[in-house]
Amino acid sequence: MVKYIVKRILFGVLTAFVVATLTFFIMNLVPGGPFLSEKAVTPQAQAAMEAKYGLDKPLFVQYLTYMGDILHGDMGMSLKKRGFTVNDIIRNKFPVSARLGLLAVLVSVLIGVPLGSVAAYNRGKAVDNVIIVFSTAGIAIPTFLSSTLMMYFFSVKLKILPSLGLQTPASYIMPVLALSLYPASYIARLMRSSMLDVIGQDYMRTARAKGVSTFKSIFKHALRNAILPVVTYLGPLLAYLMTGSFIVEKIFTIPGLGSEFVAAIPSRDYPLIMGTTIFLACLIIMMNVLVDIAYAFIDPRIKLK
Amino acid sequence: MDVKKNPLSLQLNVDDFVPATADEKESLVVMRESVGFWKDGFRRFRKNKIAMAAFTVVMIIMVLAFIVPAFYPYAYEEQMKGSERLGIMEYSAKELQMMEAGESVFPHFLGTDQNGRDYTIRVLVGARVSMTVGIVASLLILIIGSVYGAVAGYFGGKTDMVMMRIVDVLYTIPDVLIIILLAQVLKFPLQNLAAVPGFGWITALGPNMVSMFLVFALLYWVGMARIVRGQIMVLKQNEYVTAAKALGATNGRIIKKHLITNCIGTLIVTTTLQIPSSIFTESFLSFLGLGVQAPMPSLGSLASNALNGLQTYPEKLFAPAFMIFIIILSFNLLGDGLRDAFDPKMKK
Numbered sequence: 288m289v290k291y292i293v294k295r296i297l298f299g300v301l302t303a304f305v306v307a308t309l310t311f312f313i314m315n316l317v318p319g320g321p322f323l324s325e326k327a328v329t330p331q332a333q334a335a336m337e338a339k340y341g342l343d344k345p346l347f348v349q350y351l352t353y354m355g356d357i358l359h360g361d362m363g364m365s366l367k368k369r370g371f372t373v374n375d376i377i378r379n380k381f382p383v384s385a386r387l388g389l390l391a392v393l394v395s396v397l398i399g400v401p402l403g404s405v406a407a408y409n410r411g412k413a414v415d416n417v418i419i420v421f422s423t424a425g426i427a428i429p430t431f432l433s434s435t436l437m438m439y440f441f442s443v444k445l446k447i448l449p450s451l452g453l454q455t456p457a458s459y460i461m462p463v464l465a466l467s468l469y470p471a472s473y474i475a476r477l478m479r480s481s482m483l484d485v486i487g488q489d490y491m492r493t494a495r496a497k498g499v500s501t502f503k504s505i506f507k508h509a510l511r512n513a514i515l516p517v518v519t520y521l522g523p524l525l526a527y528l529m530t531g532s533f534i535v536e537k538i539f540t541i542p543g544l545g546s547e548f549v550a551a552i553p554s555r556d557y558p559l560i561m562g563t564t565i566f567l568a569c570l571i572i573m574m575n576v577l578v579d580i581a582y583a584f585i586d587p588r589i590k591l592k
Numbered sequence: 593m594d595v596k597k598n599p600l601s602l603q604l605n606v607d608d609f610v611p612a613t614a615d616e617k618e619s620l621v622v623m624r625e626s627v628g629f630w631k632d633g634f635r636r637f638r639k640n641k642i643a644m645a646a647f648t649v650v651m652i653i654m655v656l657a658f659i660v661p662a663f664y665p666y667a668y669e670e671q672m673k674g675s676e677r678l679g680i681m682e683y684s685a686k687e688l689q690m691m692e693a694g695e696s697v698f699p700h701f702l703g704t705d706q707n708g709r710d711y712t713i714r715v716l717v718g719a720r721v722s723m724t725v726g727i728v729a730s731l732l733i734l735i736i737g738s739v740y741g742a743v744a745g746y747f748g749g750k751t752d753m754v755m756m757r758i759v760d761v762l763y764t765i766p767d768v769l770i771i772i773l774l775a776q777v778l779k780f781p782l783q784n785l786a787a788v789p790g791f792g793w794i795t796a797l798g799p800n801m802v803s804m805f806l807v808f809a810l811l812y813w814v815g816m817a818r819i820v821r822g823q824i825m826v827l828k829q830n831e832y833v834t835a836a837k838a839l840g841a842t843n844g845r846i847i848k849k850h851l852i853t854n855c856i857g858t859l860i861v862t863t864t865l866q867i868p869s870s871i872f873t874e875s876f877l878s879f880l881g882l883g884v885q886a887p888m889p890s891l892g893s894l895a896s897n898a899l900n901g902l903q904t905y906p907e908k909l910f911a912p913a914f915m916i917f918i919i920i921l922s923f924n925l926l927g928d929g930l931r932d933a934f935d936p937k938m939k940k
Binding site for chain 2: 298301302305306309310313314423424426427428429430431432435436438439443533534537538548549552560564567568
């Protein structure tokens with residue numbers, strides 16, 4: 288067990304390192320630097336700027352310096368937002384994205400798991416068909432469509448929900464719903480098929496034969512086994528929500544890390560791009576490792592290798 | 593010539609050796625033709641009503657997206673002065689005059705955009721761009737993923753270990769982050785490459801579209817590789833592989849002739865289900881402005897542009913939105929149907 292966990296963590300660290308290296312070199316492939324777009328910069332001034340940020344050194348030296356700094360938790364200064372370090376920006380913006388993402392995870396699980404179970408228990412009946420239709424439609428709608436359509440109906444037409452920012456609790460409704468539509472539908476489908484599997488198992492029949500109530504058999508026997516595939520999906524789900532939030536943050540003008548990342552790319556704010564990518568990547572990798580380990584604890588049948 | 597036959601004689605009856613008549617032959621023919629892999633699959637597929645409906649919708653959209661634009665009276669980049677921002681079925685003043693003069697003017701079913709371009713054709717061409725990206729990307733993924741997975745699964749041992757660790761790393765890389773980065777980064781090198789003779793096709797497709805293909809080819813094959821590897825590891829235990837080896841077949845030939853052909857069902861299904869997810873990603877990128885280049889429309893960029901005029905022209909959003917929804921939905925259902933038909937074991 289310990290060996291497995293250590294192995295998993297080491298592998299996560301390796302992946303994080305690969306991501307950091309990839310991002311660094313991919314970004315430096317772009318011709319032109321971050322200071323080219325500004326007007327009226329003399330060559331001397333530009334050279335001075337580049338020297339200040341260490342951009343005049345050979346690429347490999349830059350790479351080593353950067354990796355060294357990152358290991359000390361220093362992601363450098365933003366090139367475009369003068370006076371802000373990347374750490375500051377992440378510290379300010381990440382909580383916004385995280386709150387939104389976690390709420391969306393919660394909502395998707397709370398919607399998806401019951402819907403999937405209900406569908407499985409009523410297999411072939413009208414309820415099942417309705418849930419199947421909705422969950423199939425739900426995974427065919429990209430986030431940007433659900434957000435824009437919701438915005439049109441609730442903000443523009445009915446004027447009952449605010450369309451911008453996150454000032455009031457009501458303004459969370461649309462972004463969170465838009466983010467959870469796809470995962471909730473996916474979880475419902477996942478839950479339905481694994482629940483069907485579990486219902487057919489012998490121990491369910493035994494439980495019923497022993498006189499266990501329907502309620503208890505669902506919660507004590509079926510749900511605990513059927514929820515395993517959903518647990519595996521939670522890791523990628525978090526990844527999806529962190530990245531899906533680029534769109535939602537753009538549409539609802541939410542000052543989160545996603546919109547910061549998207550804005551940093553065209554302006555070539557190298558340290559900010561690197562910082563956000565590595566930060567989000569590490570977060571996602573960490574979530575995956577945690578889910579893998581949690582999975583082994585939840586289901587003792589899984590042999591750890 | 594009735595020969596009196598001694599009941600105890602071992603002499604054979606001559607009549608038993610008369611050639612069979614057509615009737616007799618008929619009765620011996622196997623009642624039904626043997627059902628092969630394809631036939632069996634198609635039969636199951638045809639019985640699946642939802643899958644057949646999805647298939648029909650996909651075909652209709654294909655015709656609308658690839659054939660209709662060639663005959664459409666307007667071109668997607670054609671800007672008509674004076675017909676900017678028309679609503680559904682509206683005509684500009686100039687066109688009304690022409691109609692009064694007795695000329696027939698082709699209606700703008702969905703109106704026009706802010707540059708006076710017919711919106712119907714833009715949505716159709718947008719669907720073409722999205723479908724092209726989806727299909728080409730999925731084919732690239734199919735080729736790379738199946739070859740990689742097959743090699744890893746067939747050779748096993750250390751080769752497999754190293755190859756699969758690479759896959760694991762790529763799998764955990766947050767794809768969308770890297771895609772956004774690459775889409776941005778590859779634009780310039782590709783533009784330079786397009787100027788080199790022999791690479792003119794890059795300009796024809798648009799550097800953004802090529803960079804999108806590259807991105808898909810670089811990152812998304814890992815899922816396919818895992819599935820194919822799993823299949824090959826089971827298949828290579830079969831006796832026919834041992835037989836082929838004993839006959840001196842090379843590894844390449846065994847992989848190509850015996851192993852890949854035997855997991856063709858999985859390959860078809862996975863590729864079909866990959867198409868909607870590629871379209872998903874493409875529309876996501878185009879929505880962020882990192883997709884195909886203007887004036888070429890994509891469903892994602894059309895939806896993104898429509899956001900500004902949402903109050904007055906909601907149909908400009910609804911049209912591409914509906915199109916994306918229908919395309920992704922029908923490909924998903926088609927893939928599910930194909931899976932049930934050709935790969936019943938994979939059914940979840």
